Amino acid sequence: MAKHLYALLLAGLATLGLATEGTPIRSHPKKVIIRFQSGLQEQDIRALLSPQEVEHVEVLVPSMNLYSVTFKRPNTRTAFLKTFSRPAGLVQYAQPDHVVKLRQNPNDPELSDQWSLNGKTERGNIGALRAWELGTGGKDAAGNDVVVAVVDGGVDTVHKDLKANIWINRDEIADNGVDDDKNGYVDDIHGWNAIENSSKVKGELHDQGYMHGTHVAGIIGAQGNNKLQVAGLNWNTKIMALVGSSGETSVVAKAYGYVIEQKKLWLKSRGKKGANVVVTNSSFGVDEGDCSGAEYSVWNDLYNEMGKLGILSVVATSNADVNVDEVGDVPSACSSAYIIAVTNTDSEDKKYSDGCGYGKKHVDLGAPGTDILSTVPGDKTKKLTGTSMATPHVTGSIALLFSVASKKFLDLYSDNPAEAAKELKSILLESVDKVDSLKGITVSEGRLNVFKAADTISKY
Numbered sequence: 323m324a325k326h327l328y329a330l331l332l333a334g335l336a337t338l339g340l341a342t343e344g345t346p347i348r349s350h351p352k353k354v355i356i357r358f359q360s361g362l363q364e365q366d367i368r369a370l371l372s373p374q375e376v377e378h379v380e381v382l383v384p385s386m387n388l389y390s391v392t393f394k395r396p397n398t399r400t401a402f403l404k405t406f407s408r409p410a411g412l413v414q415y416a417q418p419d420h421v422v423k424l425r426q427n428p429n430d431p432e433l434s435d436q437w438s439l440n441g442k443t444e445r446g447n448i449g450a451l452r453a454w455e456l457g458t459g460g461k462d463a464a465g466n467d468v469v470v471a472v473v474d475g476g477v478d479t480v481h482k483d484l485k486a487n488i489w490i491n492r493d494e495i496a497d498n499g500v501d502d503d504k505n506g507y508v509d510d511i512h513g514w515n516a517i518e519n520s521s522k523v524k525g526e527l528h529d530q531g532y533m534h535g536t537h538v539a540g541i542i543g544a545q546g547n548n549k550l551q552v553a554g555l556n557w558n559t560k561i562m563a564l565v566g567s568s569g570e571t572s573v574v575a576k577a578y579g580y581v582i583e584q585k586k587l588w589l590k591s592r593g594k595k596g597a598n599v600v601v602t603n604s605s606f607g608v609d610e611g612d613c614s615g616a617e618y619s620v621w622n623d624l625y626n627e628m629g630k631l632g633i634l635s636v637v638a639t640s641n642a643d644v645n646v647d648e649v650g651d652v653p654s655a656c657s658s659a660y661i662i663a664v665t666n667t668d669s670e671d672k673k674y675s676d677g678c679g680y681g682k683k684h685v686d687l688g689a690p691g692t693d694i695l696s697t698v699p700g701d702k703t704k705k706l707t708g709t710s711m712a713t714p715h716v717t718g719s720i721a722l723l724f725s726v727a728s729k730k731f732l733d734l735y736s737d738n739p740a741e742a743a744k745e746l747k748s749i750l751l752e753s754v755d756k757v758d759s760l761k762g763i764t765v766s767e768g769r770l771n772v773f774k775a776a777d778t779i780s781k782y
């Protein structure tokens with residue numbers, strides 16, 4: 323009996339010789355899946371498979387006599403498939419071992435209106451659908467939470483498409499007037515309000531800043547694949563809400579200060595306390611501020627301090643059509659290596675026509691920021707336009723990159739967070755799709771491509 327199969331295989335090889343594959347669907351070049359006739363014992367099956375031809379045999383489903391066989395040479399595999407694609411002798415069938423792709427297009431009903439993510443546009447496509455085949459956000463491979471700090475006008479933490487992805491300070495008890503986790507902030511359950519010095523990050527329904535912050539948060543991490551509204555870049559994530567986008571620089575500093583303290587606590591306690599913030603999102607600034615001037619010293623200092631802790635800061639450049647290298651802008655024209663400054667592109671990969679900042683030296687890349695659908699307070703969604711909407715595409719991408727990063731990258735992040743943060747920034751900038759409208763006026767001359775960046779960091 324044993325000789326029968328091998329004879330057939332040899333016959334197949336003799337007649338088919340160097341048959342080539344013509345199939346467009348990818349499959350492993352040396353592997354086949356074989357279902358043997360029932361009643362054949364494993365030892366018999368192994369004996370049938372000549373060690374001269376076969377590299378590896380693995381039982382897939384014992385009760386079905388279903389096996390995976392790896393041949394030493396692709397030609398042998400091809401000939402084997404030709405011979406045994408239909409029942410013959412001891413083999414019920416043999417088939418290629420196709421590459422299987424996750425069908426992870428999310429089921430959120432408004433995805434069809436999210437042009438920057440749904441893959442329908444050829445231009446402007448940041449590769450979200452393909453990136454989601456690698457990962458959809460959540461913890462990193464080491465099991466750490468990946469926390470995104472949104473410094474803005476507040477976040478609707480009970481919005482139905484956001485609430486599952488809001489960061490929770492587990493060691494704090496809400497609304498009891500006590501700093502339960504003794505981190506210096508009373509009742510800081512979801513973040514901090516640096517304007518009011520309170521734990522209140524949820525705003526008033528018609529407040530513009532609150533709407534803005536909730537929209538930004540949704541781009542980063544509206545819950546995906548939950549049959550509700552929109553999908554964020556991360557279907558799962560942890561959004562820390564900081565109210566600090568209006569008022570004075572000191573307010574911003576206080577908001578960043580909360581992020582710094584929480585990350586330091588996380589590092590010091592080896593993940594037991596605080597929060598593993600990896601990126602901040604800042605869609606605000608001082609138009610035409612001179613960040614290199616002495617009057618703005620605190621800005622680079624804060625970004626460098628966060629950078630040393632492995633926190634990148636993604637910032638929106640001006641919404642005016644100005645060269646920020648020349649006229650200045652805070653923070654997008656600040657020189658810290660840990661800043662990523664973003665301008666606004668549309669669905670045709672054009673720099674937004676009604677104006678947005680640029681600068682060969684300081685504006686790193688473009689990202690979709692025109693007619694972007696996302697969450698707004700009161701369980702609603704809405705389209706908004708601006709560099710403020712472009713920036714969270716990049717911020718969300720960075721969180722996604724952490725969730726798919728290789729162990730080697732995470733080891734580097736743990737050993738030398740500052741170096742790893744800069745490495746991630748260069749991966750992101752090297753992964754852009756070059757577009758004409760950003761040529762000569764941005765650092766990378768391209769628009770965000772989250773898939774390419776995710777692919778690179780997953781193989782780092």
Ligand SMILES: [Ca+2]
Nearest residue numbers: 501503505507
């Ligand atoms: Ca506290």
Ligand SMILES: [Ca+2]
Nearest residue numbers: 495500502509
């Ligand atoms: Ca408390």
Ligand SMILES: [Ca+2]
Nearest residue numbers: 430545550552
């Ligand atoms: Ca959703």
